[in-house]
Amino acid sequence: MGRAVAQARAGLSSRTGWSAAALLPLAFLALFFAWPVLAIVSLGLREGGVLSALADSDTWELVCFTLGQALASTVVAVLAGMPLAFVLARCRIRGLGLVRAAVMVPFVLPTVVVGLAFRTFWPDGGVLPIVLANAFFNVAVVARTVGGLWAHTDRRAEDAARALGASRPRAFLSVVLPALAPAIGSAAAVVFLFCATSFGVVLVLGGSRYRTLETEIYLRTVELFDLSGAAALSLLQFAAVLAVLVLGALARRRRETALALRDREELARRPTGGEWYVVLAAFAVVVALLTPVVGLVTRSLSTRDGWSLAGYVALNTRGDRGTLAVTGVDAAVNSLRTAFDATLVALVVGVFSAVVLVGLRRSGARFAEVLDTALMLPLGVSAVTVGFGYLITMDALPGDFRTSPMLVPLAQALVVTPLIVRMVLPVLRAVDERLRQAAATLGASPARVWREVDLPLVGRSLVAAAGFGYVVALGEFGATSFLARPDAPTLPVVIARLMSRPGELNSQMAYAACVLLMVVTVGCVLLIERLRVPSSGEF
Amino acid sequence: MALELDSITVRYGRTTAVSDVSLSVADGEVVALLGPSGCGKSTLLRTVAGLEKPTSGSVRWDATDLAGVPVHRREFGLVFQDGQLFPHRTVAGNVAFGLRMKKVERETRDKRVLSLLELVGLEGYADRRVTQLSGGEQQRVALARALAPSPRLVLLDEPLSALDRALREQLAVDLARLLREAATTALVVTHDHDEAFTLADRVAIMSRGRIVQVGPPAEVWSSPVDVETAKFLGCNKFVPGSFVGLDVERVGLRATALRVDSDGLIEGTVVERVHRRDHVRLLVAIDGEEYEAVGPMAEVGDRVRLEIDLDGVARIG
Structure with missing residues (x-):
């Protein structure tokens, strides 16, 4: 009897082991995410006034505007992303590489850069540029998520519908669209999330007239010191984000189970007939995506007195009348270094989490869903809240963490980790479990199996995830703007500061810094594209 | 061991x-x-x-x-x-x-x-x-x-x-x-x-x-130890051992158990005929029951004599 119990326990041991391993990423989240956020919220709650903030009609106006602009942005992003998804998934035409890069670049551009790019067309900002800029970012999410599924959905279902007498649009509406629905739903949920918490864009384009929850939290904490108000808004935002995340998880789960997938190669072909209109629409979107980028470059080179490199030259200075504590070049170097540290931390945590998630799912632990959702949370919680939370909690850690040079990288890593998990996880899941078992029967220990089987197979997507994470860290603005010390700012922080000060040289320098940041970002993206990683990464 | x-x-x-x-x-x-x-x-x-x-x-x-x-x-x-x-x-x-x-x-x-x-x-x-x-x-x-x-x-x-x-x-x-x-x-x-x-x-x-x-x-x-196992091993007909002259209670017959042979002791009528790669498979009625058999050419309706091939017979139990 005792023996039977011992063996029953042994059967559970792998589940227990994975659950124990899951505690590490959860501890990371608890320390560098939950604690700071809860500290801010409880600080707000203690001061009272949460109720009054919730009762205030201004608050609800703010909520309506936040959700409204996010909804509008999501609709625009989905509409613009669909033709791109079709072209990426189904068409064999020239210039596909260009399309892919043009789609990817906006997603990783720093928010401040995008804000400024749209300001070159709408100098006074407004609702339209906010919606367009948010959509501009997220077209990539739609195109890649939907395109990834579309590329592997069997074309023959569509052919069957056509053979049964459905017109092409009818076949699309009744067969293709329902098959893509989970991906569209999941992409829309993520886009909505990004748009609802978008900070840099709204700050740059909305000014003091158009405010969302995120910018309001920032304004209340930094400028009005209204902590209880900010905490109330954080709570509201958190509730909304959690709801959207749960919906997204549901959509993802359906997508994983329900589809007969095929290789892209046998499905892609030259477009025919009416499909060319879709291709045309896709290229129109590409042009629209490139316009702000071109506008930004042009603006950085033109001054009141005609073309000039003054902004670029000024990067070597501290700006007009010493606006900055360091030179632009120093900030750029600091940016690169900080993003490197952040990527390293995020890679370690992200890859470890992905491995644990795969292990948990395999051993059938319910816990997997919890960890999966928990890992996504930092994407949706106000980066501003996190940043501010760091300031009031991190001094409790040994050696006054507030002044540690690791503070900013850690905050950035928090934003990057979910992206890395989402990119590595599908690849890891796709590795046949029996391949690992074969290695084990040949004498490889679990660690050795990981090194000999998993690592080589996910290698390329790992490099891509690292590159991707690097550019996101490079552009991170919300938390960094809070935490970066004046003597060690990153480029996005410098750009925001330059824009907030008068002087043509300052804005010229800001635009030049934007271009610099953009060049680094585009370089990274092109490198990732060269790796030709399967485009089915989930966001 | x-x-x-x-x-x-x-x-x-x-x-x-x-x-x-x-x-x-x-x-x-x-x-x-x-x-x-x-x-x-x-x-x-x-x-x-x-x-x-x-x-x-x-x-x-x-x-x-x-x-x-x-x-x-x-x-x-x-x-x-x-x-x-x-x-x-x-x-x-x-x-x-x-x-x-x-x-x-x-x-x-x-x-x-x-x-x-x-x-x-x-x-x-x-x-x-x-x-x-x-x-x-x-x-x-x-x-x-x-x-x-x-x-x-x-x-x-x-x-x-x-x-x-x-x-x-x-x-x-x-x-x-x-x-x-x-x-x-x-x-x-x-x-x-x-x-x-x-x-x-x-x-x-x-x-x-x-x-x-x-x-x-x-x-x-x-x-084979029981009928189920015998079925899994290709037997599709179960009869008393006496049918094939064996002193066991039950035997299972595979398709090759009965062979058309003019010296055979069992007599039956061909009900159906299927050509296979290298032989002809027959369905033969014997006393109202249908049995599979292997044989040379035979037409439906022919009376044939059948010989038992013990390789195609499995004792149950």
Whole structure:
């Protein structure tokens, strides 16, 4: 009897082991995410006034505007992303590489850069540029998520519908669209999330007239010191984000189970007939995506007195009348270094989490869903809240963490980790479990199996995830703007500061810094594209 | 006894996949676990490999309990139905994997890899990518990979099922020769009785999680333990032993049990006729019952005499 119990326990041991391993990423989240956020919220709650903030009609106006602009942005992003998804998934035409890069670049551009790019067309900002800029970012999410599924959905279902007498649009509406629905739903949920918490864009384009929850939290904490108000808004935002995340998880789960997938190669072909209109629409979107980028470059080179490199030259200075504590070049170097540290931390945590998630799912632990959702949370919680939370909690850690040079990288890593998990996880899941078992029967220990089987197979997507994470860290603005010390700012922080000060040289320098940041970002993206990683990464 | 399974039970929640199975495999012996799909034979194999934990019972090797020995320390080779070769390694890289895990030095390793490739008939394939191989070649590489580190026991999980028929028959013969030559102790899981009888010294028939019969292939083939087993082994008609002149209660007849022969003692009428590749299959009515029979040309409606071929008769019990 005792023996039977011992063996029953042994059967559970792998589940227990994975659950124990899951505690590490959860501890990371608890320390560098939950604690700071809860500290801010409880600080707000203690001061009272949460109720009054919730009762205030201004608050609800703010909520309506936040959700409204996010909804509008999501609709625009989905509409613009669909033709791109079709072209990426189904068409064999020239210039596909260009399309892919043009789609990817906006997603990783720093928010401040995008804000400024749209300001070159709408100098006074407004609702339209906010919606367009948010959509501009997220077209990539739609195109890649939907395109990834579309590329592997069997074309023959569509052919069957056509053979049964459905017109092409009818076949699309009744067969293709329902098959893509989970991906569209999941992409829309993520886009909505990004748009609802978008900070840099709204700050740059909305000014003091158009405010969302995120910018309001920032304004209340930094400028009005209204902590209880900010905490109330954080709570509201958190509730909304959690709801959207749960919906997204549901959509993802359906997508994983329900589809007969095929290789892209046998499905892609030259477009025919009416499909060319879709291709045309896709290229129109590409042009629209490139316009702000071109506008930004042009603006950085033109001054009141005609073309000039003054902004670029000024990067070597501290700006007009010493606006900055360091030179632009120093900030750029600091940016690169900080993003490197952040990527390293995020890679370690992200890859470890992905491995644990795969292990948990395999051993059938319910816990997997919890960890999966928990890992996504930092994407949706106000980066501003996190940043501010760091300031009031991190001094409790040994050696006054507030002044540690690791503070900013850690905050950035928090934003990057979910992206890395989402990119590595599908690849890891796709590795046949029996391949690992074969290695084990040949004498490889679990660690050795990981090194000999998993690592080589996910290698390329790992490099891509690292590159991707690097550019996101490079552009991170919300938390960094809070935490970066004046003597060690990153480029996005410098750009925001330059824009907030008068002087043509300052804005010229800001635009030049934007271009610099953009060049680094585009370089990274092109490198990732060269790796030709399967485009089915989930966001 | 090299491998001993002692009343193994494997449960997943409420379902019992393997129920109180005991079996032993002697040194150098090849035993086949034969049964229909879903009978628990693969689960039993995975339990031996250490990939599943038994709910109760024990797996022993040379009288040592393996409960605390993880998969990678058992030194049991495993061949999957579909190879599961490492796609990022060459043929040689795959075969050398287990040797590298054992820290065999390079020179010995290379030699061993070459000799194994020769053994499985793939000389000159060392530097090929495994993704370029045909199904049969992949299975050969998988076998070479499993044999390379000289495992104490080789476990084969439906090793030939993913291949097409002609190749399967050829490879089964090759595999039987390979296992004998290397004097390998092996446990083979299969649902194909031809394959089991070609490969194994002893066959264990599994049904619904239990082993119902163990014995040499000829014995299992000629005396299945019950009707269900007999059906699985190709019998489709069950009659009293007296029908074929045997002193047993019941016998099972396979399609080849009755043969048209002018000296035969049984008389019947041809009801239906089907041409097969190398013979004609007849359906013959005898005293109102229909029986299958093999024969030369005969027309529907003909009266024919039938002879009994005892090779096609199985005694039940």
